[in-house]
Amino acid sequence: MLKSKDYTTLDFLTVPLRIIPLQTIYSILITILNSLIPAYQTLVVANFINTATDIFKGRVDYSSIYLPIILIMSYIIFTNLIPSITQIIETSAQNKLNATLKKEIALKQVRLEYKHIENKDTQELINRVCSDPIKNFMAGLNNWFRGATLLISSFSLLIIVMSSTFISGIVIIIISVPLFYIAMRTGKKNYEMGMEAKKIQRKYNYLSSILINRDFAEERKLFAYSTPLRDKFDQLYDESSKIENKIEIKSYIHMKSGSMVTLFIVIVIVTLLLPSLHRGEISLGIFIALVNAIYGLVQNMSWQLSSTMYDYARLKEYLKEFSSFTRLSEKKDACVLPADMDSFAFESLEFRNVSFKYPGTEHYILKDCSFILSHHKNYCFVGVNGAGKTTITKLLTGMYDEFEGEILINGKSIRDFSFAEIKGLISVVYQDYAKYPLTVKDNILLGNLTKTDEKRLETIVSEMGLKDVVNGLEFGIDTYLGKIKENSKDLSGGQWQRLAISRLLYSNSKINILDEPTASLDPLAESQVYELFSHVNKDRFTIFITHRLGAAKMADEILVVDEGHIAERGSHDQLMSLKNGKYSKMFASQKSWYEPKTKSVFLEGEG
Template identity: 30%
Template sequence: MSQEKSSQRTNLWRPIVAMVFELWRAHPIAFVVLIATTVIPGFSYSVYVLAMRGLINALVESPTPGAWDIPTYMLLYIAAILVEMTMNMLRPIIMVYLRDHATHHIQSRIYEQAANAPLIRFEDSAFYDCLRRADNNLGDRLTELLNGLLHPLWQFSIAASIAGTLFVVHPWIIPIMALGIIPSLLLQSKRAHMVYDVQRKHTLTDRLRHYYQELLTDRQAAAEVRLFDLSRFLHNRWTHSWRTREKDVLNVYKRDSGYHAFGGFWEWLSYAGVLSLIIYSVVMGQATIGDLAVVISYATRFQNFLQGTVQSVGNILEHSEFLGDAFEFFALAKEQEKEPTEKIRPSHIEQASNKRQGLAITARDITFTYPSRTDPVVKNVNLQIKAGEKIAIVGENGAGKTTLVKLLIGLYTPDAGEIYMVDGDMDKRPPEEVQSRVAAVFQDYAKFDLKLRENIGFGQLDAMSDDTRLYAAAHRADILDIHSDLSDGWDGYLGRKFGDRDLSGGQWQKVALGRAYLKDADLVVLDEPTSALDPKAELALFERFVDLTENRTALMISHRLGAARLADRVIVMKDGQIIESDSHRELLKLNGEYARLFSAQAQWYQ
């Protein structure tokens, strides 16, 4: 148990040391200047103490003090004040400058590692919770930590400055007062653990509470919340999550009050001991009146600064736990960070695009399981897709269609087996190396509340400012009417957050399709447009999709079978396996699973 507690204390300080290193890396010069402007004013207190002690002793011990004694002490006192004022003026400016640089530096690391993490990690709730904790109010946390680091450093420099003079007065003053502060220091460390444990325990609870709050106030959810009379249910869930957290937080502060009272008693006891010691020394002629005045005036300050140092250290420890989340995320992201690969950029395939024929895909005995599940979602799949072939992947919901496609294009990595792509101009390559030649519109496509130019331009960033290419992509996706309706054209905002032009589900999907068309890829994926379109509209979309993907490999995913008639080959999935694979006509003749599904849906297309 003692080893475990020792390990916890070590882990508690580790983020602080790591964060100090990050502050140094963010801006070394600002870091050094900030430390200097914090420490120098603290040590000016030794000048105050010496000047006051000298003045009192000179006035008490000699009726006619030397003419230069008092002016000398006064000049020292004034010089110390001027130095302190200058440093105090510079310190907040430097702190804000360093804080902003450090926040940008650390957030850049978080976003870079999040971007490099395999897509499958975002299916892992533990990884996602860690990412949210790492990025949650990082700037505010860093501000609090900086204040927490500087304040005890300033307080400690004052305490050390006063301690030097008090040690000259009597060597036992400092040890006695230091003993009185040890219990408070230990209890502050314990408190920091308690606060962080509560926050970590309620990470999911807090996320749920905020989500319930969003549902209660969200415009998009408002209709269904009222239709299904969910307001009271959601409000009760929100209240329960709030009260659960409140109870644990209140318990922490109750225990903290007891710790504070216990530590304060020991601090008072040590001060009483020091005061008794110096009075006895004066009575015995071992100390002067100036020494007594110094102890009475500055021993309490020394104790207050020590106490403030302990409290500030407690705040550091508390916030270091939260900043430790950033380093926990760095470690977690690094565990499964994708190996850097030499990606085939469009500039490398210009010659190939002149004789475009699409990409061929081969999958051999691949199996894949999500981190949150124990049973495979894709099981022992073998598949060959020819360059330029149009493939329809069909099956009921949950059959594994989308997961298989994400494996084929390199967004997920199979647990077993291998996948590679090939065309006439390059050797076999893993799919993640040729993602610049792949475009996809998934069923969970993104809706960016940004400009129309950006919504389409994200498909090919170097074409975002090319209105001609944007127009061509919008025409192919049949969304030129959206461009015409926007007063600012390509620079008009979509959605309600920054503009006033909201889109229907089908329109948002067409915008996503425009991104895919802008990329001008060799392999294009269209996944489950059924949520936003009726069967006939979906069939029309697939017909246009097939026409526009000539000389490209195309994968069409749906649990509706209208698109299957347009494909060169139909792949039927069930329970994560390919159970049938042939043309539409041949599968109907087979009279198997595909024939059963098609017969059940035939009336949709009549």
């Protein structure tokens, strides 16, 4: 399970050890062996050259060459065979690590408090951290192995070099230190630049979806907004590309400067060794081995190790954000299934002097809001956009707990109900209801995952006017919806809306809320939807929320929300009789919306 803590680069190693222990231990052992290979190669090549030279000069017998050849062959076999085996093991390990880590991150996202979902900064943090976590964790693990390999191989090569030419080893160490520092700074700055690029990429990806997504096709053609949106897309794309180019240029300059330093150091040291070779102070085999060792060591110290430090700095910055993500507060029992509340007898719902402002803001959306709703009536909350209607729903469903005052169900504080009980008591169809790419049946059954009632399912499909739609599908109620699966079928807007309402009906919750789910329909069609729902759901407590008043007349009582509190309350007739009343003015301004001009497209099943 993903822990809430400050993650360090050590976690790039400990997380895989927890999820894929055997594969990680194997990788550690192979890393150690690979680390010793450069020194082993240097010594074996030197021994082979010296032995061959001695045989050529007649100093030793031909049989002396067998052991050096066997040692070289073992090196060749190891370096050619082990990588293939390692790749197979790593592929399997990566798949398991990917599945487990993604699952743990997804569970963390599900458990997050709703305020993080609605907050722009935390949402961008979530997008950056969760876009490809496995790539970063695998890069972190490989960074560990690369660092260990380079440090061990560099140390072993340094011992060989300093045993013959101490000064050369000191020079290499002195040159390498500033390269490490530059690599660390470059890695950190490039990650910060990459963060800015990702923000821009998120914007142009959204514009791209509008330009190519089928859902926007009709309006793209109708309003002809493709050209200005494409221009904006091109502008954002260019901005992102410039940032990414800067990152690439910096990395390239760093790489090439390291390569030039490497070449310069090798030339200087080889030049210093030539007189010793000429005087016979070192053998040809030792000279060639030293040149090879020095080149490998300088390559390690000036470029490969600094490149590893560059990645280390970048991944360290990623871990800071990953730590911030894991520390985001969670909703208690967020993943728990709804409790069975069939035996609960709902009587009343009360807001008592409730005030609420969204986290990080100073403006109160609700201010001293008070009302009591009884179980034997249905209610409609009306008001202009931004009046606080949907906020009431969010507080009722437990999305936000940081409110002042009291919310009571049957006289009991909502804070004394468990989240599972709240889920079991209240069902909502929102304006932006979900369109699940599942079967028709599963779309409805999501309303109550604790039980399957085929007879009730059939009744709801019929009552909501979906029977003919279902019968017309290739696989009936088991037909997949949307555009993902083969042979799936997409529904019209009105059909999707009825399916979302069917999901609420199947939940069998005591408190049912329709929070403007028909806002995309014309006002007359919206009224007809609410009439249909009221008929089907006549024995259950229902709250309608809308800023359009045609559907309000069917409610027993209407509550007018204005500036965060209940400004007016009563039946349609009572509110219309109020002189200069807010409701009567709103209704008068909308009256023409409800004069039937064409037959309702909703009742015909067309979106």
